[in-house]
Amino acid sequence: MQTRFTLAQLADPQVAESERILRACVHCGFCTATCPTYVLGGDELDSPRGRIYLIKDMLEHDRLPSRDVVKHIDRCLSCLSCMTTCPSGVHYMHLVDHARARIEAAEVRPWRDQALRSLLARVLPANRRLRRALAAARLARPLAPILAPLLAAIGLEALAAMLRLAPRGADPGRRGAHPGRRVVAALGPRRGRVVLMTGCVSPVIRPAINEAAVAVLTRHGIEVVLPNGQGCCGALVHHLGRDQEALAAARLNIDAWTAEIAAGGLDAIVITASGCGTTVKDYGFMLRGDSAYAAKAARVAALAADICEYLAGLDLSPVDESGGLTIAYQAPCSLQHGQKITRQPKELLCKMGFVVKDVPEGHLCCGSAGTYNILQPDIARRLRERKVGNIEKLAPDAIAAGNIGCITQIAAGTAIPVVHTVELIDWATGGRKPEALTGAR
DSSP: OOOOOOHHHHTSHHHHHHHHHHHHOOOOOGGGGGOHHHHHHOOGGGSHHHHHHHHHHHHHTTOOOOHHHHHHHHTOOOOOHHHHHOTTOOOHHHHHHHHHHHHHHHTOSOHHHHHHHHHHHHHTTOHHHHHHHHHHHHHHGGGHHHHHHHHHHTTOHHHHHHHHHSOTTOOOSSTTOOOSOEEEOOSSSOOEEEEEEOOSSHHHHOTHHHHHHHHHHHHTTEEEEEOTTOOOOSHHHHTTTOHHHHHHHHHHHHHHHHHHHHHHOOSEEEESOHHHHHHHTTHHHHTTTOTTTHHHHHHHHHHEEEHHHHHTTSOOOOOSTTOOOEEEEOOOHIIIIISOOOSHHHHHHHHTTOEEEEOTTTTSOOSOTTTHHHHSHHHHHHHHHHHHHHHHTTOOSEEEESOHHHHHHHHTTOSSOEEEHHHHHHHHTTOOOOGGGTTOO
C-alpha cells in the first residue's frame, strides 16, 4: 500500500510502525473471508481491509477520528483472524491498537460512552471491585428477563448485556483470592518452577481454573509461585485505547516476575487466559521505547506460555476413567490467531482419553473479545448464536475453551457445560471433576 506520511510524522515511533504495517498490505482481500463482522454484515468498512483504509486516512492527515472511524474501529473484535489469513504478514493487531489509542486520546465519543468505558476500565481489572459488581448482578439476575429489556429500551444496552452475561450461580466470594506471595510446592521431586499469572477476571468468575492449573502442575513436579504484586495484564484497558494504564499494569507485572526470576529462576510464566497470554507475549513490543523496562519486558514476554503450551512439554498420563466424554473444543481467537497455538490443547485432551471434535467455523470469534460483548452487544449476540449453533450440531457432552471470556460468553447461550481445557486435564490426571460437569454423564 502506498503511503504519504511526512518526515515529521514518521519521527513518531508509533506512526512509523503503523506506516510500516500499512505498506505491507496489498489490498488482496483475503482477510474479508475470515473477519467475523464482515461475514455478518458484508460491509467493507467492517473488514480489516476497510479499517486499514480508515486508519491510513486518519493517520496520514493527522485529523480527529470521524464518526465512521470510531464506529468501525469499535466494531473490530481484535480476534486477529485476519492475521492468520493474511499472505503478506500485515500486523493488524499493532495497527488497530494504535488507532484505538488515537481515538481514545481525541475524546470524540459521547459522554455516555466515555463514562461507560471508564467504568469498565475501573471495575474489570480490579478483583475487589469486580466481586462487588458481580454480587450486585447475582442479586439482580433473577429479574434479568424484566430489567434487561427495560435497560435496552432507554439506551443502556451495555448494562443489559452485563446483566445477561453475569454467570449463573456465580458467587463472587473470597475463594481464589490469595493475598500476598504464595509458593505451592511440587509433589515429589521438583522438575521445574513457574509463575502462575492469576489474572483479574478468572479468580473472581471461575477460581477453579487457576486451582486446576496449580493442581496439575504440582502433581507433575512443578513448583508454582503466585507472586505478590502481579495483577491484570493490561489487555482490557489496552483494547479500550487506554495505553498508559495498560503500560502501568504491564510494568507492575514485570517487576513482580523479574523479582521471582532473580529469587529462584523461572522456567515459564504460565497463563490460563489466552487473552492475557497474547498481551503478555507482546510486552516486549509494548515497552520497546522504555529504556528502563524494554529488556525486562522482552525477557518476560519470552517466558510467557499458555497453560496447554507448557503442559504439552510435560509427561502427563491419565490416571482416572474420566475420559470418553465427547468434547467440542473451541479455540479462543487469542490462542489460535494471537499465539498460533492450535495443536497442543486438542492433543492433550485426546491423550487424556476424551473424544475431541472441532467446531465448524472454529476460526470465527464467539463475540466475547474482552469488553466487546458489553460495548457491542448486538454483534456479540449474533456471533454467539452462530457459534452455539455450530457447537450444538456436534451434540457434545461438554465444551472446552482456553479463555475465561469465551467460557463466559458461550455459557450464556447454551445449556451444554463449558469448561476450561485445564480443568479437564486436571480431572483426567487425578484431580477433581469440574463443577460444570457434575450433571454430565
